[in-house]
Amino acid sequence: MNIGLEAGFADPVPDAQRCFRAVLDAMAHPGRIAHAAGVTAPYPLGTAAAAVVLTLVDHETPLWLDSDAATARQWIEFHCGAPVVADPAACGFALALALPDLRRLPAGSHESPETSATVICQVASFDTGTAYRLSGPGLREPAVLTVQDLPRDFVSIWRRNHALFPRGIDLILCAGDRLTALPRTVAIEEV
């Protein structure tokens, strides 16, 4: 019987390790573009978004999917075994094709800020779109990140998130086979 499910990582152990190092590198250097590979992504996900999900999500992490990402729900449930939750406030990870309302996601507590959600958001491109200036830990000097597809008022959305520190959402942006990360510590302004 062919259930039409794409495979996961071709070589799970080294593929997951490489993808993790790409995410770690991006989280440690906000805005730095890293590459992910090793997986045939299920529609509508790109290689990077699919690889990040396989690398970080499992049965211990409640996952919330937006309506577009839910198309890949069967694939995610099969490969990760993650409990998919309907309430974004109950998630550990959120996978979305459009930036969700960050205020509906858990931002952690002051005593345990690490319990906040990580949003994996797929965007169109890092080559064209709006340019943002990033500054904060991980950056020797302000860096510029170009992203297509983030909401028009992303800078003010992020300012609210950044102001919650040490609480706050961490964002992993994926476009095709490329990814970058915006931890809560990074300050963002439009160029």
Added chain:
Amino acid sequence: MFAVCVRRWNGGRRRSDADCYDNSTIFIPHCPRGTFMKGYNFAYLDEQTKRMIRRALLKAVAIPGHQVPFGSREMPLPYGWGTGGIQVTASVLGRDDTLKVIDQGADDTTNAVSIRQFFARTAGVRTTTHTGEATVIQTRHRIPEETLRENQIIVYQVPQPEPLYRLEPSRVETKRMHALADYGLMHVKLYEDVARLGQISISYDYPVMVNNRYLMSPSPIPAFDNPKMNRMPALQLFGAGREKRIYAIPPWTEVRSLDFDDHPFRPINAHQACGLCGATDSYKDEVITDDLGGRMFVCSDTDHCEQRRAATVQRHGPARPGHRAVSGPSDETGDDGSGAPRHGEAATP
């Protein structure tokens, strides 16, 4: 210090071949040197554990200096011997990495040798003693003298991640103090030091403020090393296995040693040049050389010391006994000196 325990599985047979190694503190089945051990997952830990640690590491990087709880596993060596560091290293390590492990600055001490061989066998990674060649450096109680560069990762073994532990034993309380950034207690402790002793009397594990928010234990590195943490180009990861905490400092992050305007932070070091390489700017260990009161100060960072001596030899030829080296203030520049406490270990495959 520690009793050396040799526990090597050899199928019940005595072995005498050359690929045996000594001073193993880690219980791992024997396999010939240079080969990759079968029967375990890459780098020992299972993938589910790695995912859990990786998630904790990402949150730790996103909240610099904050201690993230994690499900520390039993490792094939006791808590307190570097289990936290090993678990962090196992979770970040890949086939392309080159690993260096130091213990108090030295590559050739029991724990460093064991942990390096553990990963050489369970992950088949390249290992090195040269700071510059390593992509991942696991350390106990020192930061290498050579400035770390961007894209290197340094993993610290941490016995006690809570900087307020000696002042407030309750985890519930210290968690709340971190939440409120209420670090008055630590300032009072430093003030009492000054009032009683005229100076801050902490020589290692000197508390730091990370990114102007979290009070953090730098692990028991000498206060001498604290300034190296500030705006370090490398990523700093900390693992406390027994205490089940992971924390991190992203590159280029401000790390400030606590002090007072009128009693500024002062790193402490022996006022002696290294007895082997003559370095005056490195951290020194005092070493007893005989039972007649003989002693010498030598670089704690063995790789740094060896490279300096190798450079001296290249410039001036090997030092002869009784001959004063041109560049060093000490009589002993060669590593042939009697009582030279350290010798380098060649890079393992």
